[in-house]
Amino acid sequence: MIDFNLSDNDKKMLDYVRTEALVARKYARYYDENEAEFPPEALDEADDYPGAWSMMAGRTSEDSGQSVIGMLITMAENWGDYSVRMRKGRGVGLGNAALGASGTEEQRTKWGGLLLSMAITEPGCGSDPSLVQTTAVLDEETNEWVLNGEKIFVTTGCRSDGVVMWATLDRSAGRAGIKSFLVEKGAPGFQVSHKEKKLGIRADDTATYVFTDCRIPRENLLGGKEEIPKAGSGGFRGVMKTFNMTRPMTAAFGLGMSKASLDFTREQLEGAGIDLSYGADVHGLSAAAAKFQSLEALQEAAELTVLHAAYLSDQGEPNNLEASISKAKGGSAVRTITQGCIELLGPMGASREHLLEKWFRDVRITDIYEGTGQIQNLIIARTILEYDRSQLS
Amino acid sequence: MISFGLTEEQEVVREAMREFAVDIFREAARDADEESALPADVLNTVWELGLTSTQLPESVGGGGEARSPITNAIILEELAFGDPAMAIAATAPSLFAFAINDFGTDDQKQAHLPRFCGDKFAAATVAVAEPSPVFDVANLQTTAQAKGDGFVLSGRKHFVVLGDRAEQFLVLARTEQATGTGLDAIDAFIVPRDAAGLTISEVEKNLGMKALPTVALTLEQVELPAEARLGGSDGIDGARLIAQMRTASAALRVGVSRAVKEYAIPYAKDRHAFGEAIAQKQAIAFTLSDMEIEVNSMRWLTWKAAAALESLEDATQPALFASTYTARECMKIADNGLQVLGGHGFIREHPVELWYRAARTLTVLDAVAAV
Numbered sequence A: 001m002i003d004f005n006l007s008d009n010d011k012k013m014l015d016y017v018r019t020e021a022l023v024a025r026k027y028a029r030y031y032d033e034n035e036a037e038f039p040p041e042a043l044d045e046a047d048d049y050p051g052a053w054s055m056m057a058g059r060t061s062e063d064s065g066q067s068v069i070g071m072l073i074t075m076a077e078n079w080g081d082y083s084v085r086m087r088k089g090r091g092v093g094l095g096n097a098a099l100g101a102s103g104t105e106e107q108r109t110k111w112g113g114l115l116l117s118m119a120i121t122e123p124g125c126g127s128d129p130s131l132v133q134t135t136a137v138l139d140e141e142t143n144e145w146v147l148n149g150e151k152i153f154v155t156t157g158c159r160s161d162g163v164v165m166w167a168t169l170d171r172s173a174g175r176a177g178i179k180s181f182l183v184e185k186g187a188p189g190f191q192v193s194h195k196e197k198k199l200g201i202r203a204d205d206t207a208t209y210v211f212t213d214c215r216i217p218r219e220n221l222l223g224g225k226e227e228i229p230k231a232g233s234g235g236f237r238g239v240m241k242t243f244n245m246t247r248p249m250t251a252a253f254g255l256g257m258s259k260a261s262l263d264f265t266r267e268q269l270e271g272a273g274i275d276l277s278y279g280a281d282v283h284g285l286s287a288a289a290a291k292f293q294s295l296e297a298l299q300e301a302a303e304l305t306v307l308h309a310a311y312l313s314d315q316g317e318p319n320n321l322e323a324s325i326s327k328a329k330g331g332s333a334v335r336t337i338t339q340g341c342i343e344l345l346g347p348m349g350a351s352r353e354h355l356l357e358k359w360f361r362d363v364r365i366t367d368i369y370e371g372t373g374q375i376q377n378l379i380i381a382r383t384i385l386e387y388d389r390s391q392l393s
Numbered sequence B: 001m002i003s004f005g006l007t008e009e010q011e012v013v014r015e016a017m018r019e020f021a022v023d024i025f026r027e028a029a030r031d032a033d034e035e036s037a038l039p040a041d042v043l044n045t046v047w048e049l050g051l052t053s054t055q056l057p058e059s060v061g062g063g064g065e066a067r068s069p070i071t072n073a074i075i076l077e078e079l080a081f082g083d084p085a086m087a088i089a090a091t092a093p094s095l096f097a098f099a100i101n102d103f104g105t106d107d108q109k110q111a112h113l114p115r116f117c118g119d120k121f122a123a124a125t126v127a128v129a130e131p132s133p134v135f136d137v138a139n140l141q142t143t144a145q146a147k148g149d150g151f152v153l154s155g156r157k158h159f160v161v162l163g164d165r166a167e168q169f170l171v172l173a174r175t176e177q178a179t180g181t182g183l184d185a186i187d188a189f190i191v192p193r194d195a196a197g198l199t200i201s202e203v204e205k206n207l208g209m210k211a212l213p214t215v216a217l218t219l220e221q222v223e224l225p226a227e228a229r230l231g232g233s234d235g236i237d238g239a240r241l242i243a244q245m246r247t248a249s250a251a252l253r254v255g256v257s258r259a260v261k262e263y264a265i266p267y268a269k270d271r272h273a274f275g276e277a278i279a280q281k282q283a284i285a286f287t288l289s290d291m292e293i294e295v296n297s298m299r300w301l302t303w304k305a306a307a308a309l310e311s312l313e314d315a316t317q318p319a320l321f322a323s324t325y326t327a328r329e330c331m332k333i334a335d336n337g338l339q340v341l342g343g344h345g346f347i348r349e350h351p352v353e354l355w356y357r358a359a360r361t362l363t364v365l366d367a368v369a370a371v
């Protein structure tokens, strides 16, 4: 049955997450301005909070599904501040999602407790991962993979315990030759060589990795399938499956922050005496109220596309198209919303005295990583047009 | 619990409506628009579906099924996918009957609802919009003055759907009795077609949905008895009535937008330029993917509003979001759909120009259907 009401359990959990998120928000400005420092792995003031994910036990069929509540928690956390999600030891890195999607049972058990980053992007390839140049060669004698290449823009790359990275077994095989490997920090020949300085999400470190004859055990190939599938057999689709949850999740990060921006803007506008109440048609509203309400509706629309993608996942239904829809919609919505909030507040919105300007910078990444908005549109278009890559790229 | 899942029954209804809308409405849409008239008998054909009667109580002869704004939103999307003009005409009686059912006194229900449970199409409608460039439903200019036990209505309405044949009009107005401001100040009055002081115009000539007859009403000191006021001395929940209409309009816009999208996709795959299908050009492909994104967004906002109505919550905000959002996006989709067809989009051989005009009409009308 179509239902948009949260259960009491759902509500309790989210109230709780938001309370905790406000603790993290106190530190938002500091770690934005002190990019070189890493935020602590835990905040003393939040010590008493057991962590939302540990409350997942004891949920019933009255409550929202696992993925849906996961998206809502993510939005609530990021509503506080983006860096709260970076607290360690929760297995929530992007690499953990990849491990969950393509690792064997054994691999998931072995590495699930690590904080794992994800390294696909290279200096010469971003949107088109089939161009991955980093190589993996099997040393049959030692039963090790030997990795060579450079990975850039690795989220949480400095603080992670390890990484899921893509390398090719055979450049001439294109996408089919690409495999995921798990490399733990400390592997010989694995170096974190650089940390980026960024427009936003500064509390979240972004690293460069260099692999020079880096050796890892043979069993670190995720999924364990060493052969190169024939072109078009869908082997690559396996690795891409990771994105069906991370894409809506990425949109949820951004939407948490755009929601914070809307809440702040509402408070300021109402404080200045502007009536934002709902009811009147557009002709009955002030220009500011009309604009504000259209941004709120956009937020709502984008959130719903995220929840829809998650709902399908909870139902065990395919959500490839819907994951891309939510990412494209979320990515563009958060840009419009945060830009619009500053427009509504004028110069005060652009002041570093408030967090709005930070959220405006922070959300901008949403439409770039995990596949740019254009790439999502490409996926959506191919799906609805029933085209393959050769017909539309 | 957040869920986007239809009930089995809703799946069945959706499928049936989709088929009906394509077979009956879409087939006849172009000729009806050209002739500015509904196809003969189409309303009686629709009537057999029981769209209005099924959700009316058994005590008045109805089907006794629960009033379901969600199911109705699903139905409206499908009907509008076929043709918005016929979708609105077909469901106009629901506008009137659902309002009586939801807000009327027992006497009003007994007096007015049985008519909608018979086997002939029962024309009735609601008059909301007023001919002013700054019309705002929260600030109606039509007034109802108390006089003795009754009321005197004065004002002007337009875009009253099916007003050419409606036996009754539910006229929205402000009364002194109404408490509060904005939507809470809205009252509704049952006005018979032959009321003294009521002038009904010729059928209006509109930009879009030309098959849908609409009229203007002039109310000059129309005297009504006390029982004409819907809900009796309590009046109605104006915010809820408007939320029902806004949600319905949103659902219609989803249907029209989907119609455009589903027409543009195969066209773009078929049409070639510069050595490949135009759909293989990103400018076109991304226009289509944007339609896909927005049809989804629009539908979820509409469902959310309908779900709020269904669980009897205050639906003002979700309905407003659904309405304003779908208004903007539906227009954009129709606009882009025409562009995808190029010059052919401008020609009346294709339905896209019809949807373009319909979209511009439908996206400025918030009170033409009810969920």
Ligand SMILES: Cc1cc2nc3c(=O)[nH]c(=O)nc-3n(C[C@H](O)[C@H](O)[C@H](O)COP(=O)(O)OP(=O)(O)OC[C@H]3O[C@@H](n4cnc5c(N)ncnc54)[C@H](O)[C@@H]3O)c2cc1C
Pocket (backbone or CB within 6 Å): A094, A117, A118, A119, A120, A121, A125, A126, A127, A128, A152, A153, A154, A155, A156, A198, A206, A365, A368, A369, A370, A371, A372, A373, A374, A375, A378, A393, B282
């Ligand atoms: C802060 C940050 C964190 C990141 N975290 C990670 C991470 O953890 N792991 C990781 O592997 N990567 C990460 N990335 C990399 C990110 O995923 C890429 O930057 C992104 O995929 C785009 O690739 P690119 O930068 O090479 O841009 P390009 O691929 O060079 O694209 C440039 C522009 O061209 C457009 N474009 C490209 N191809 C097409 C096409 N076919 N059709 C239309 N337009 C096209 C793009 O949309 C974009 O607008 C991160 C990046 C940043 C900035």
